[in-house]
Amino acid sequence: MDSSSKRSSPVRQRLIEAAIAVLEQNGPEGLQARKLAAEIGASTMAVYTHFGGMPALLEEVAREGFRRFGRCLAGAARSEDPVADLLAMGLAYREFARGNSQLYRLMFGLTTPGTRVGGHRDVTAEGEPTSHAEGIDAFNHLVDVIERVRDAGRIGQADAVVVAGQVWSTIHGFVLLEIAGFFGDDGEGLAQVLGPLIVNVLVGLGDSRDAVERSTRAAAARTQLDASARRLPGQHLLDR
Amino acid sequence: MDSSSKRSSPVRQRLIEAAIAVLEQNGPEGLQARKLAAEIGASTMAVYTHFGGMPALLEEVAREGFRRFGRCLAGAARSEDPVADLLAMGLAYREFARGNSQLYRLMFGLTTPGTRVGGHRDVTAEGEPTSHAEGIDAFNHLVDVIERVRDAGRIGQADAVVVAGQVWSTIHGFVLLEIAGFFGDDGEGLAQVLGPLIVNVLVGLGDSRDAVERSTRAAAARTQLDASARRLPGQHLLDR
DNA sequence: TGAGTGTACATAACAACGTTATGCAGCGGA
DNA sequence: TCCGCTGCATAACGTTGTTATGTACACTCA
Known part of the structure; x- marks a missing residue:
């Protein structure tokens, strides 16, 4: 068998895309074998011939x-x-997480929706992110930028991987709390929490505050950043 | 009805405790009405008379x-x-999250396990954390400490709530990545990522690095911190 | 060219889940 | 004593993931 006949069969790809679409629209509850199969006009068997089961999908x-x-x-x-x-990149990160919040949570093994048992006993051992490899690929983009930051002499001689882990923790935590609604729905969290926080981290890493804020303005100019979103009242942490 | 007969009925409390125990042992998949009821020696109806359904439980x-x-x-x-x-407090935070990782994820609305539809159509609208009030209570402990840090003149005149949001993002993100296995299973992540990161944040907030590191030693002395955990090889970010 | 082989898929059935309906035992107040 | 209510067991229903079975189509080889 050649690689295009089985590996990238149209129904297989369409199932994945239908799953992503349904996930973002209906939440993890919508990720059902019958529903996804119907979505692409097939029967539930398509899930099993191409993936072996919902967990693999x-x-x-x-x-x-x-x-x-x-x-x-x-x-x-x-x-x-x-x-x-x-x-x-941090802004792009947040934008992705906000625009694909359900997918983002699924990616980090946080959702665990469809692992219902049904007929058989087997269940993915919960939370083991087999998609680690792809995650590390994405993470490496962060490492690359930080290596360039370091090589520019802005943060001393730190280990780029370790620093990337710190930056990742920072953004990941903020993004999840923001998605969960703890920072309100407008851009308040970005302007008041994530922005200052990432600046603080960079200053703590050794860069000068002036230089960081110059870079902040440069990044904001590139991204058409509507950071000063209109502020609406809401029930969240920053509101009191 | 007095408050003890309905609000804190023994079966109600035992169901919650059984759920927490099963959750930590078997993962979110174990949170099933039949299983929890059997766990306390009752029928599934107990779930519905006391909570109205699995989502409420x-x-x-x-x-x-x-x-x-x-x-x-x-x-x-x-x-x-x-x-x-x-x-x-940061160490206690991480300790709690590591020791109750499944519960921690459930708390932040990340798990969404039992919201299966079954007979009726209703489904909690996914991710809306109705337990916000309790979450904010916990968050306020962080705010309190940071107010004391600020009043001690260590971080300038920042808004304690905003700073707490920054610190919370930091720890939350780290803890979730650590739980997911991205930082290895030993204490490497703590020593290489979270520790330096929180120091960097505090330095970025205005404290002097020397003062922070003195405080770090003080905190480590109080908590019998085995920060220098034995390093075992593993497949994660810091390993390469 | 025709029989054999295998894959992709539909249909139908099964076990397990959340939930609801029904019924019964026990209690308190009139 | 009788009524009504509450707490709960039993049994049933609809929906889920999954599996079994059968079939149509493509491809291979003689």
């Missing part, structure tokens, strides 16, 4: 999500100011 | 989780060095 959805995520991060512009590039 | 589990989480944070020692107290 969801695994593939997460993998595809990480690929798109990686492309999103890679698409962040690359200039002569690596700190501005890092900040732009 | 899970909501109550999350609420109880936030209460325990709040008590855990409140239990962090209180000394004359507020930065050391903040760091100790």
Whole structure:
């Protein structure tokens, strides 16, 4: 068998895309074998001939999500100011997570929706992210930028991987709390929390505050950033 | 009806506790009406007379989780060095999340396991954290410490709520990535990522690096911190 | 060219899940 | 004593993931 007949069969790909679409529209509850199959005009058997079961399909959805995520991060512009590039990548990161919040959560193994037992006893051992490889690929885009930041002499001689882990923790935590609604629905969280926070981290890493804020303006100018979103009252942490 | 007969009925409480125990042992998949009822020696009807359905029970589990989480944070020692107290609270935070990882994820609406449809059409609208109130209570412990840090003149005149949001993002993100296995299973992530990261944030907030590191040692001395855990090879970000 | 082989898929059935309907035992107040 | 209510067991229903079975089509080889 050649690689195109089985590996990239149209129904297989359409199932994954239908799953992503349904996931974002109806939430994880919508990820049902019958529903997805009907969505592409097939029977539930399509899920089993192409994936072997719902868990494997969801695994593939997460993998595809990480690929798109990686492309999103890679698409962040690359200039002569690596700190501005890092900040732009952070904005792209948040934009992806906000625009694909359900997918983002699924990617990090947080959703675990469809792993219902049904007829058989087997269940994916919960939370083991087999899509680690794709996740690390995406993570490496962060490492690359940080290596450039370091090589530009902005943060001393730190280990880029370790620093990337710190930056990733920062953005990941903010994004999840923002998605969960803890920072309100407008851009308040970005302006008041994530923005200052990433600046603080970079200053803590050794860059000068002036330089970081210059880079911030450069990144904001590149991304048509509506950071000063209209503020509406809401029930969240920053509101009191 | 008096408050003890309905509000804190033994079976109601035992169902919640059974759910927490099963959740941590078997993962979200184990949170089934039949299983939980059998666990306390009752029929599935107990779930419906006391909660009205699985979603409400899970909501109550999350609420109880936030209460325990709040008590855990409140239990962090209180000394004359507020930065050391903040760091100790961060350690307690991570300890709770690691020791109750499934519960922690459920608390933040990330798990969404039992919201299967079954007979009726209704489904909790996915991800809306009705247990916000308890979550904010826990969050306020963080705000309190940071107010003391600010009043001690260590971080300028920042808004304590905003700063708390930054610190929370930081720890939340790290803890979730660590739970997901991205930082290895030993304490490497703590020593290489979270520790330096929180120091960087505090330095970025205005404290001096020397003062933060003194506070770090103080906090580590209080908590019998085995930060230098034995390093085993593993497949994760920091390993290459 | 025709029989054999295998894959992709539809149909139908099964076990397990959440939920609801029904019924019964026990209680308290009139 | 009788009524009504509450707490719960039993049994049934609809929906889920999954599996079994059968079939149509494509491809291979003689």
